[in-house]
Amino acid sequence: QSALTQPASVSGAPGQSITISCTGTSSDVGGYNYVSWYQQHPGKAPKLMIYDVSNRPSGVPDRFSGSKSGNTASLTISGLQAEDEADYYCSSYTSSSTLVFGTGTKVTVL
Amino acid sequence: EVQLVESGGGLVQPGGSLRLSCVASGFTFSSYSMNWVRQAPGKGLEWVSYISSSSSTIYYADSVKGRFTISRDNAKNSMYLQMNSPRDEDTAVYYCARGRVRGDYWGQGTLVTVSS
Numbered sequence: 001q002s003a004l005t006q007p008a009s010v011s012g013a014p015g016q017s018i019t020i021s022c023t024g025t026s027s028d029v030g031g032y033n034y035v036s037w038y039q040q041h042p043g044k045a046p047k048l049m050i051y052d053v054s055n056r057p058s059g060v061p062d063r064f065s066g067s068k069s070g071n072t073a074s075l076t077i078s079g080l081q082a083e084d085e086a087d088y089y090c091s092s093y094t095s096s097s098t099l100v101f102g103t104g105t106k107v108t109v110l
Numbered sequence: 111e112v113q114l115v116e117s118g119g120g121l122v123q124p125g126g127s128l129r130l131s132c133v134a135s136g137f138t139f140s141s142y143s144m145n146w147v148r149q150a151p152g153k154g155l156e157w158v159s160y161i162s163s164s165s166s167t168i169y170y171a172d173s174v175k176g177r178f179t180i181s182r183d184n185a186k187n188s189m190y191l192q193m194n195s196p197r198d199e200d201t202a203v204y205y206c207a208r209g210r211v212r213g214d215y216w217g218q219g220t221l222v223t224v225s226s
Contacts, residue, residue, distance in 0.1 A: 001171075001172070003154065032211075034211040034212070036211075036212040036213070038155070038213070040155075045205060045216040045217065045218050045219055046147075046155065046205070046207075046213065046216055047216070048212060048213060048214050048215075051212045051214070052211075052212075057214065089154060089155050091155075091157075091212070091213075093211040096169075097160075097167075097169055098157060098160065098169050098171065099145065099147075099157040099160070099211070100157060101147075101154060101155040101156060101157060102154070103154055104154040104155070
């Protein structure tokens with residue numbers, strides 16, 4: 001199972017919006033509505049930010065939103081804040097009943 | 111409060127063995143599927159293995175199949191990863207994560223270093 005493809009880095013100024021893409025295949029992202037997004041700060045464990053494509057766990061700011069079209073999922077951060085600077089990973093359930101993660105995106109707040 | 115605490119990491123020689131543990135608290139452990147996910151130094155996340163709530167269903171990544179064994183003891187609220195014949199490329203922080211199709215809670219991780 002190959003990793004899902006994400007851009008290596010995305011940046012934006014405070015208050016701006018950024019979008020991170022996550023491209024897979026019909027055997028993972030395109031085949032199931034089980035795409036999740038995780039935020040990871042340096043030296044910390046990943047934190048679930050979005051699940052089932054577009055749902056936010058309790059406590060996650062509504063600045064974070066998710067969507068999917070075909071084999072590509074997206075995470076949008078609106079009103080970018082300094083604390084959003086982190087690595088972000090997507091993941092998807094697969095047709096092999098396993099999970100696959102994305103390559104990861106480093107978000108920089110300018 | 112949901113808590114997952116991993117332990118058992120350390121230095122292991124190639125071809126040796128190591129057992130990782132994940133102890134859960136704050137939820138009914140026996141009702142939840144669990145996963146092991148690892149992260150090599152400076153690299154991304156890699157799913158390693160899955161075990162269902164009753165241990166009836168188990169899956170492994172191709173990279174560890176035949177070498178690693180996942181198990182759980184619901185009476186002890188614990189999950190395990192037996193690592194046999196580890197290779198240099200197995201060096202990583204190993205996290206346990208709760209859930210079937212997502213990791214809604216994660217432990218803090220335990221570092222495994224494979225080196226002679």
